[in-house]
Amino acid sequence: MKIAITSSGKDLDAQVDPRFGRAAGFIIYDLETGAFEYKDNSQNLNAMQGAGIQSAKHISDCGAGALITGHCGPKAFAGLKAAGVKIFTGAAGTVAEAIGKFKAGTLVEAKNPDVKGHWM
Amino acid sequence: MSVATRKSVIAVASGKGGTGKTTVAVNLALTLRDAGHQVRLLDCDVEAPNAHIFMKPQIKESKTVSVPVPIVDEKKCNACGRCGEVCRFSAIVALGAKAMTFSSLCHGCGSCVLSCPEHAIREGEREVGTLEAGMSSGVEFAHGRLRVGEAMSPPLIRAVKKMDSDADVTIIDCPPGTSCPVVQSVRGSDYVALVTEPTPFGLYDLKLAVEMTREVGLPFGVIINRNGAGDRRAHDFCAENDIPIIGTIPDDRRIAEAYSRGELIVAALPEYRGRFEQIIEVVMERITVNL
Numbered sequence: 001m002k003i004a005i006t007s008s009g010k011d012l013d014a015q016v017d018p019r020f021g022r023a024a025g026f027i028i029y030d031l032e033t034g035a036f037e038y039k040d041n042s043q044n045l046n047a048m049q050g051a052g053i054q055s056a057k058h059i060s061d062c063g064a065g066a067l068i069t070g071h072c073g074p075k076a077f078a079g080l081k082a083a084g085v086k087i088f089t090g091a092a093g094t095v096a097e098a099i100g101k102f103k104a105g106t107l108v109e110a111k112n113p114d115v116k117g118h119w120m
Numbered sequence: 121m122s123v124a125t126r127k128s129v130i131a132v133a134s135g136k137g138g139t140g141k142t143t144v145a146v147n148l149a150l151t152l153r154d155a156g157h158q159v160r161l162l163d164c165d166v167e168a169p170n171a172h173i174f175m176k177p178q179i180k181e182s183k184t185v186s187v188p189v190p191i192v193d194e195k196k197c198n199a200c201g202r203c204g205e206v207c208r209f210s211a212i213v214a215l216g217a218k219a220m221t222f223s224s225l226c227h228g229c230g231s232c233v234l235s236c237p238e239h240a241i242r243e244g245e246r247e248v249g250t251l252e253a254g255m256s257s258g259v260e261f262a263h264g265r266l267r268v269g270e271a272m273s274p275p276l277i278r279a280v281k282k283m284d285s286d287a288d289v290t291i292i293d294c295p296p297g298t299s300c301p302v303v304q305s306v307r308g309s310d311y312v313a314l315v316t317e318p319t320p321f322g323l324y325d326l327k328l329a330v331e332m333t334r335e336v337g338l339p340f341g342v343i344i345n346r347n348g349a350g351d352r353r354a355h356d357f358c359a360e361n362d363i364p365i366i367g368t369i370p371d372d373r374r375i376a377e378a379y380s381r382g383e384l385i386v387a388a389l390p391e392y393r394g395r396f397e398q399i400i401e402v403v404m405e406r407i408t409v410n411l
Contacts, residue, residue, distance in 0.1 A: 050210020050225055057204065057213050075222055082216040 001031050003102060004064035004085075005095045010038040012096040018070025021052030027095050028062045031103070052076025052117075060085055068098045068107065077113040089114050128407050129290045131309040133333070135325030137296035139315045140345035140369065141165075143379060144399075145293035146174040147386050148313075149259050151396040152289050154386075160287035161256075163263035164305040165295040166249060166276045172263060173382045177256035185264065185279045186245035187228035187272070192219045196240035203232035203241060212241075228275065249276040253283055260287050274304040281308070298325075298332040306333065310407045312340040313366065313399070318350035323357060330363065339406055341366035343399065367399035 006023035008015045017023040022045045029036040044051045056079030066086040088107040091098045132145040149161040163171035201214035211226035233241045253262035262283045264276040294305040316326040333340045341364040349371035378388035386393045
């Protein structure tokens with residue numbers, strides 16, 4: 001399975017970006033092979049509205065089955081659920097550390113959005 | 121006083137809130153009525169309408185205003201994603217096995233309905249607010265009340281402006297700011313009166329309002345309210361940029377007192393009536409020149 005981690009940089013030493021919809025980018029990490037690639041998210045970062053929805057679409061299109069991030073709002077949450085992506089919020093530290101915790105099973109799957117929607 | 125030969129629309133805008141848009145709008149409306157015009161006042165500040173407090177209209181008509189939003193037939197949708205590609209606002213997006221809608225983000229353009237190859241999308245409705253119309257001592261009156269929780273006001277403003285009317289002069293009381301609701305309100309006007317106050321905040325937002333009005337391409341002038349309070353920077357800014365100051369309203373405590381009782385300046389303090397007559401003369405002359 002591939003997992004997506006919101007990332008402020010292009011490699012595994014980068015810090016987890018606490019935002020989902022307006023994350024700088026995503027590390028798409030393959031749990032089987034350990035291979036990863038960085039997906040820039042600047043288009044959604046600068047979106048007028050609907051950043052969470054488009055970011056959900058973005059990582060779903062990348063084939064990710066789980067998302068690790070800091071926070072996730074209601075519209076992104078609904079979109080990710082519909083796409084069958086498991087959501088893990090509250091992550092901090094480096095991307096590598098977050099992947100380690102995911103593999104160790106210490107991350108708890110989010111049952112609800114943990115922040116409110118923006119404006120609309 | 122010169123009389124325009126066709127229907128004229130004067131928008132009262134400001135940039136900064138609380139500078140006196142409504143004060144100017146209602147007093148201009150009554151002054152025009154007294155000059156023999158058939159007048160209409162539209163309060164387009166649908167997020168916080170207040171002209172009715174001064175006009176005390178008898179509301180004769182009330183209707184709900186809605187915008188179209190997409191409804192997806194899940195049986196027909198194959199999640200091809202075309203709808204999401206044409207939507208600029210992320211109000212519809214194919215995720216998983218079907219298209220999901222986020223109706224609060226929808227601007228009601230209908231592109232998704234038209235573009236769906238499976239004809240799986242039809243239009244439903246999202247209520248944006250209420251339109252109320254009536255008469256107030258010989259002046260036609262209409263305003264909108266945005267539904268609490270609704271963020272998109274332009275469709276309701278459009279509905280207020282579309283009301284049928286016999287008036288030869290329409291005064292539009294605009295919302296504050298310089299964004300979509302204001303552009304929607306001033307668009308189609310013959311003249312924009314920008315009300316400011318002689319304070320740093322007033323001047324800062326006046327500059328933005330001037331930029332917005334120039335962008336929309338409408339003739340405009342400035343009314344300085346509470347003139348004498350604050351400083352002269354608004355005057356200087358207008359002089360430096362060849363912007364006509366079409367009127368001033370003095371910083372007079374009695375005006376604030378009349379306002380706080382919901383009274384019109386032209387009724388409570390008739391000595392100021394001439395100032396509004398003068399503003400109308402200048403504006404009507406400018407409109408007539410443009411005809």
